[in-house]
Amino acid sequence: MSIRRLRTLIAVEEHSTFSAAADSVFITHAAVSQQMRMLEEEWQVTLFDRSRRTPQLTPVGRALVAKAKEIVRAYDTIVPSVIGDAGFQGEILLGAVPMTLTGLTPLAVRRLKDSYPDLHVRIFPGLTTQLIAQVDRGAVDAAILSRHRPLPPDMEYTDIALEPMQLIAAQDMPSNDPLELLANYPFIRFSRDAVVGNLIDGWLQESGIRVNATMELEGLEAISSMVLAGLGVSIVPARCVRDFNPLPLKRLPLPEGAPARRLTLAYRRDNPRLPVIEEIHKALLEAVRIGVFQQMPQQKEGTP
Known part of the structure; x- marks a missing residue:
């Protein structure tokens, strides 16, 4: 068993088809099918009902997806949880709905970088439902999205505007x-x-x-x-x-x-970088207070 195959299994459950899952994990449809058959052979279970045109997860398959999510989350947080790194350096992954990408998000990230120059923010655009799934499976640390319905049980949100x-x-x-x-x-x-x-x-x-x-x-x-x-x-x-x-x-x-x-910042309760997420939220609120996106002085990477 490999973490990569577990990520693919989770992607199939989230996207419903092998083709959509392949796009989300950047492999081919054939590779998804091969990885799923390898998991079935290794575990000696039937993960999918293939009698239908679109393979559907079996009850056993759905139960294993839930366990796979726990394993992948544990794997993704193993180093931060051991070394106790508050996370104000290195990389953090932030999802954002497209409408925030030309105002709120760049202004907030600039404010954040001013305070924490060693923190590198990678932005992942997406629609709200896609971003919720990415946060839930740990593909991104947090996401700016539209609040519209209850989130998965392990997720929290804090409103922005x-x-x-x-x-x-x-x-x-x-x-x-x-x-x-x-x-x-x-x-x-x-x-x-x-x-x-x-x-x-x-x-x-x-x-x-x-x-x-x-x-x-x-x-x-x-x-x-x-x-x-x-x-x-x-x-x-x-x-x-x-x-x-x-x-x-x-x-x-x-x-x-x-x-x-209602714009909100969504994240998992068990994310080990909660202090960073809290600072992201503060930067977002500060951007809302400013209210207008404007050019800010450029700084060299790593310069306070």
Whole structure:
């Protein structure tokens, strides 16, 4: 048995198919299949029901995945747990939803680096559900994500900011009434693969607001550019850390009762680098207090 095979088994459980698991652990579909058969031969159990088009984990397979997660987490934390390193040097892995990557995340990481120059932060972009899975299996230490439902039992979160939704429109639109604009202009939908997209879509349905959706896009920058080009209106979060040079758009508050995105920092309770995660949270709160992303003086690596 190897840690690599256990990681692959966990990836299959998280992504449901061998192909998706292969992409997440950067190997081929054939290699995933081979590793799973080697585990079955080594353990003398049947991990997958292969009578279906997509192999499904057997009850024994699901139980072994749970144990595999414990083993992988123990392996990943073995050195820090023994040497008692507080972790303010070396590398820490931080996940982040895409919308935070041009404001909140870089500003917070810069503040963190100012205090701890020997700490190197690697950023892993992803959607909320993907990031929750990565935190849970120890692939990243913590993640900035949208809080939307209970987390797995071994995970905690601490809130960063609340971002109310707003309607964005080109400046030459003849109205400042968001409901009127939604009724009369094409709607550029935020991707429903993201928590934000589902919040917006749910509010529209609950409020009985009909829209003429002509596009569904993932990134705030792409949506804003389409709106600037006069191709429609959209609903997006009012970011807690604004761009230094935002696009010239109308930004109109929605009626009372509209949803808001709650940004949170998620992490495992048993992560041995909790002191670092606490400092990351402090840096995020400081970035929110500053409120605007701006260029900061560059420093040479390792210079206080």
